[in-house]
Amino acid sequence: MVNRPLDISRLPTADGLALSVETRHAAGDPVLLFAHGFGQTRGAWAGSAQALAEIGCRCVSFDSRGHGESDRLANGDYHMDQFATDLALVARSQPRLPILVGASMGGLLGLVVAGEMRPSPFRALVLVDITPRWETAGVERILAFMQAHPDGFADYAHAAEAIAAYLPQRRERKTEDQLRPLLREGADGRLRWHWDPALLAGVVSESERYQPRLMAAAAKVDVPVLLLSGGRSDVVSRDTVNEFLQLVPHARHVELPAATHMLAGDANDAFTREIAAFVGELDRHDAPTGAVAN
Structure with missing residues (x-):
């Protein structure tokens, strides 16, 4: 390699x-x-x-x-x-x-x-x-997931659980290292998706x-x-x-x-x-x- x-x-x-x-x-x-x-x-x-x-x-x-x-x-x-x-x-x-x-x-x-x-x-x-x-x-299912957690997640385990429910065909759950680029920590300590809600x-x-x-x-x-x-x-x-x-x-x-x-x-x-x-x-x-x- x-x-x-x-x-x-x-x-x-x-x-x-x-x-x-x-x-x-x-x-x-x-x-x-x-x-x-x-x-x-x-x-x-x-x-x-x-x-x-x-x-x-x-x-x-x-x-x-x-x-x-x-x-x-x-x-x-x-x-x-x-x-x-x-x-x-x-x-x-x-x-x-x-x-x-x-x-x-x-x-x-x-x-x-x-x-x-x-x-x-x-x-x-x-x-x-x-x-x-x-x-x-199919598109509505994607958007429903994106809109499902407006207040974010308490921790990475909570986010991993949400993704696992959305993608049940995946055998392995996302690790904290894999999730870090996908989430941002707000002033309230909650983790929210990386994309602009607008x-x-x-x-x-x-x-x-x-x-x-x-x-x-x-x-x-x-x-x-x-x-x-x-x-x-x-x-x-x-x-x-x-x-x-x-x-x-x-x-x-x-x-x-x-x-x-x-x-x-x-x-x-x-x-x-x-x-x-x-x-x-x-x-x-x-x-x-x-x-x-x-």
């Missing part, structure tokens, strides 16, 4: 915030840019990013605004276009066109950026258990009316696309996947049968293998005639 160096930096946005960006194996090629889901942090990608850096990729992950160690908006006025602009900014800060790996919200933002911005700042897209139209019941009022309220725009953007995506879905997901379904494949006929779909919507966490090894295979196919396709792909 190769121990790849990790660098954490701050990337300023046009509206005065700073995004926390983590890079593994800065000299690697190709570039993989990981965009997390709503309410997550860049830490959601740690296992996959480390494994893919070890096989030679430059792996970049970041906390979206209002999440993790990135700045929050003082007025709490969050909108989806801000997140899309931030994603394009991180992509264009890379030395080469990145392959986007986007989960849930991160994948939807990738569709908007890839479909609407020309030239596209991505070499290819990997969408992780998300389609332009989703199953409302996000629930802004971005979530826009999501349903974004669907026509997402459908239109998907139809314009002209880079290679891999859709990875969980066989036990309640956010995407056979119907939403088939609809997406009609919109993007050049996309390839792979289902991981044992995984839920939390694909990277439920089946990290299989998830990482699929990304590595996709990257290998891209490299072979782009190799000059007569060249031997590594």
Whole structure:
């Protein structure tokens, strides 16, 4: 196993915030840019990013605004276009066109950026258990969990218990070290999630009316696309996947049968293998005639 160096930096946005960006194996090629889901942090990608850096990729992950160690908006006025602009900014800060790996919200933002911005700042897209139209019941379950503990938790054990109830398919509970990046201690000593509560009022309220725009953007995506879905997901379904494949006929779909919507966490090894295979196919396709792909 190769121990790849990790660098954490701050990337300023046009509206005065700073995004926390983590890079593994800065000299690697190709570039993989990981965009997390709503309410997550860049830490959601740690296992996959480390494994893919070890096989030679430059792996970049970041906390979206209002999440993790990135700045929050003082007025709490969050909108989806801000997140899309931030994603394009991180992509264009890379030395080469990145392959986007986007989960849930991160994948939807990738569709908007890839479909609407020309030239596209991505070499290819990997969408992780998300389609332009989703199953409302699954999203409502996620939001119910996010809204369930407005007063936070008394301690890390209480938070671990809540996560275990939400993710019963996980065999191991989160440790205190794993929970520290996900929680902040308030002045009252209570532990609360790392994300800005104002996000629930802004971005979530826009999501349903974004669907026509997402459908239109998907139809314009002209880079290679891999859709990875969980066989036990309640956010995407056979119907939403088939609809997406009609919109993007050049996309390839792979289902991981044992995984839920939390694909990277439920089946990290299989998830990482699929990304590595996709990257290998891209490299072979782009190799000059007569060249031997590594």
